[in-house]
Amino acid sequence: MNQPKDISHQLSELGYRLTPQRMMIVSAIENSDNHISAEEIYTQVVAKYPHVNISTVYRTLELLKQVGLVTETDLGEGRVKYHPALKGHHHHLVCQKCGAIINIDESTLARLEDVLLHRYNFSASLRHVAIFGLCGNCRK
Ligand SMILES: [Zn+2]
Numbered sequence: 001m002n003q004p005k006d007i008s009h010q011l012s013e014l015g016y017r018l019t020p021q022r023m024m025i026v027s028a029i030e031n032s033d034n035h036i037s038a039e040e041i042y043t044q045v046v047a048k049y050p051h052v053n054i055s056t057v058y059r060t061l062e063l064l065k066q067v068g069l070v071t072e073t074d075l076g077e078g079r080v081k082y083h084p085a086l087k088g089h090h091h092h093l094v095c096q097k098c099g100a101i102i103n104i105d106e107s108t109l110a111r112l113e114d115v116l117l118h119r120y121n122f123s124a125s126l127r128h129v130a131i132f133g134l135c136g137n138c139r140k
């Protein structure tokens with residue numbers, strides 16, 4: 001069985017240089033429990049490379065987003081989280097009262113993509129979406 005290629009492998013195939021800092025950032029994302037914030041990545045990188053600036057982390061994340069290797073979503077309250085695209089797509093339901101986050105399958109929004117395409121001639125890229133509302137507990 002072929003393992004899916006990792007992020008650093010794909011980056012170098014795209015012609016990007018794999019600096020030690022980039023490698024650190026990439027492995028922080030790959031080793032995260034599916035989601036990681038720029039601040040969390042920075043904390044890990046700076047432990048090893050004290051001179052690294054957080055803007056390096058943001059620039060690298062920007063690059064990874066551009067080439068489609070990570071997706072980002074804003075889970076509210078400034079909680080922007082990054083997710084490696086290789087691990088598949090999914091979406092989130094975020095409770096605005098208790099902050100609970102429920103992960104949902106990407107197929108859940110497939111119908112919405114369909115409606116947007118046919119009714120609005122708009123091809124939505126719903127790869128990592130947060131939908132805000134109230135969870136079951138908070139509506140009791
Ligand atoms: Zn996510």
Ligand SMILES: [Zn+2]
Nearest residue numbers: 095098135138
């Ligand atoms: Zn709730």
